[in-house]
Amino acid sequence: MKLQLALDDISLKDALDLGEKVKNYIDIFEMGSPFIIENGSLAIKEFKRRFPEKKILADTKIVDAGSYEAGLAFKAGADYCTVIGLTDILTIKECLKAARKYNKSIFVDTINIENLNKRIPELEAAGVDHISVHVGVDEQAVGKTPIDALRQVKSLSNNSILSVAGGIKADTVDLYKKSGADIVIVGGGINHAKNSVLAAKKLAEKIND
């Protein structure tokens, strides 16, 4: 299992400094949606320049103009970008087209998909092979976690690579590991920890245990 650090509510300078301190524990640096709103493509370019050996994910959460928007992320240096799974299948297919053009990959975000039984097979039939099971921060605030959705997607998916996000921390990561995630995404569990480096180290140790 791999560890993805989501950089959301942090300045570009602090994120680059944190990246340097935790890089030995992290496989994928995620340029979070608010981080991209604040810094644009510069964030992707800077991270790729400073950490060329790491994968960079742009959490673009695309809902329209799939090929154009995904192309912008890939041209800036992202290895992955995200599209919202609820959006039109035409947009998903346009994102996949851009991924093929740049030889990169698209993660489809499951946020708020109510009927996973129907949607996951539709997405995979369209060519999707990377799925990000996600409960967002607003739903986390009322106690939701992504564990049930992860189990459901794991049983429905035909071998897609699965990442999982939504309030995961060092003391809960084992559950997600056992439930078949290929990548665990952690934002606040590292960024908001008293000691971010120690939190990243603990997560990496549990993941590699």
Ligand SMILES: O=C(CO)[C@H](O)[C@H](O)COP(=O)(O)O
């Ligand atoms: O995409 C996101 C919010 O939409 C976050 O990056 C993702 O949820 C990971 O952060 P956290 O671990 O704090 O939930």
